[in-house]
Amino acid sequence: MEPRGAGRLPLDVGDGVWHQISRSYVVVQLISTLTLLVLVIGVALVLAFVLHQVWVWIPAGAVAVIMLWMLAILPRQARSIGYQLREDDLVFRRGILWQRMVAVPYGRMQLVDITHGPLDRGFGIAQLKLVTAAAATGVTIPGLTQEAAERLRDTLIAVAETRRTGL
Structure with a gap:
């Protein structure tokens, strides 16, 4: 799989498979x-019609436009998120305009944490957080199925134990 433009990050970083x-x-x-x-919108309506604060439509309109834009690009943003298990590290990528690709060496991982809120649990997803000594290389992989998050956590812990580093 190749990037569509010359300025985009390559998608064939490692020898593994990209997981979405x-x-x-x-x-x-x-x-x-x-x-x-x-x-x-509810707060804006209450402030405008009950308290007669007409100025509230300016910030409410700005927030609404930003949220509608976020809703429009959300599916494409989700497709840009992926991870790949390689021999020595886990590579994580995300972003449309501001692309980020981080390689986290297995030996540098200090903690693997799975979290999920009530809405996440209702839809059977979780997020997996990898904590390293350097704050810039910490990675949070959102939207994993709970089974995939647990399987990935177990794999990362097993790899770290075999190398006697990290975790």
Whole structure:
């Protein structure tokens, strides 16, 4: 798989397979963003019609436009998130305009943490967080199925134990 443009990051970094996140991640993000959008509009309506504060439409409109833009690009953003297990490290990529690709060596991992909120649990997804000594190389992989997150955690712990480093 090759990038579509010359300025894009290459997708064939390692010798493994790129793993994508669950499609349920998009649904959870849509629900969260729409809930926040409804809340912003509700507060704006109360302030405008009950308290007669007409100025509230300016910030509420700005927030609504930003949230609608986020909703529009959310599916493409989710497709840009992926990870790859290589022999010596885990490579994580994300981003459309501001692309980020991080390689986390197995020996530098200090903690592997799985978290999921109530909405995540309802859709069967979780996020896996890799903590390293350097704050800049810490990685959070969102939108993994719970089974995939647990399997990845177990794999990372097994690799770290065989090398007697990290974790």
